[in-house]
Amino acid sequence: MGIRDVVFVYRLASPELIRWHSRRHTHGEDEYELHYFLGGEGHFETERHRCIISHGALLFSHPGELHAIRPGDIRRPVSYYAVLFHVPRESPLRSVVESRPFRNSFPRMAGSRHRLLFENLKTGHVHRTLARRHAADHMLYSFLWELSAETETDGAGNRDDYNVHIARAIRLFEENLNRGTTIAGVAKALGITQAHLTRLFSDHFGVSPLQYYRRMRMDVAASMLLDTTRSIKEVSWELGYSNPFHFSRSFRQYADMSPQEYRQQYYRNNPTRYATRLVSVGDHPSRS
Template structure:
């Protein structure tokens, strides 16, 4: 059995759900090596298998899950005797990295192992509802996605080290600063000073949690806001740039083109043309 739904409109900048589905794999079925453009989380319902990444080989059993990070080369393989049956979600957005960090998932630790004292049935229930709804129920599916990840987080909190340790507090403080002040001049040094730690330590915290440094995190955040403005408003390119922290249009356009391969104006034109064609 294989079931996949693809969402054509992904305008929620906080948490975009791109695809979701379900698959019951044959014995020894292997996928990869492959690279994904977004986060891909698999939740194993029954059976077992192995997830392979640069960090190693990880056995996964029913009730557990594994996370694939964007742009990582990974492979996963169903067991030859007891192949897995899983459901999966492909997501991205401004809070996606934070959600997975709060589930204690990282490149070094990509396996979700829930607290057995918690109600993991409700997490599976939300996921089943997501997969059972077609893409015509987009708003409901989006809400269920939030409920699913919220349940994963609550089922994880007392499983390992306390969430709010010093490292997490520093990281969350820096992220809040970025979220609240992205439209102002921000440097890695000023973020570190705000958190009362040095620049190198802040960079290590971001690298460990998100695989990128604070400068790249800030850039990604600003560009996500810029994309939303380009999609959903007629705001002038210059004003979009100023709104996300760039003093002039040239600097904004250069940064945007470096990330997306085209200028903001051409990106907007292409997006609007695609929307017209889809109607």
């Protein structure tokens, strides 16, 4: 089993990106896909279902299944992760992802609790070292078995168990990505102490609020580097950095490579961008 590609799309709004990411498409034999939505307005369509996109929705597509993201009001742009992976027939996981109970357990409502996992999958997959890429593969492998275990326990792990203060804090982080913020200011806006906010993030995510905010900011930077033609300097300004060198230093701490190296590494590993087979409206997906 291995990851073929990981994409993070932040605020899907430009006409060019909407055309690309909302196309109807399918994947090849042995290829499966997880979509994890962070918010926005729209629908996720498959051959079997049409699901409303909502915060924390986790969806699954199997080989040959026609699917598409249909953005709604562009004033509420969609943000999401997509992980394309292959599971060979000889893998013990194959019977899990092919089982009817597993497929029927989606969509699942996961809240914010998987965001760092998907971020780690993305950064690990494009890392320059083979060990980090293998680690990302095993992280996904473990996650899929956890999803299977939740299915066997009647979906006990599906409940959206993130705290309301965490949800509001993340929203404030998102609203201030290009202006900067302080944890003390967020805690004050929520009406709780900074210590309480820190404890909530530590309990749910294993990181402090400041670490979560910084990683969110760099995750958005990575999306801009891959999904736009902005220069490094333009990306840094977009995220509120007055000094591009400060931005590059922060990004290197996040991805273990410079912004330019990150962009080059991704396209070197994924020369055709996302590994999909396009299907025109009205066409039937090829099963060959």
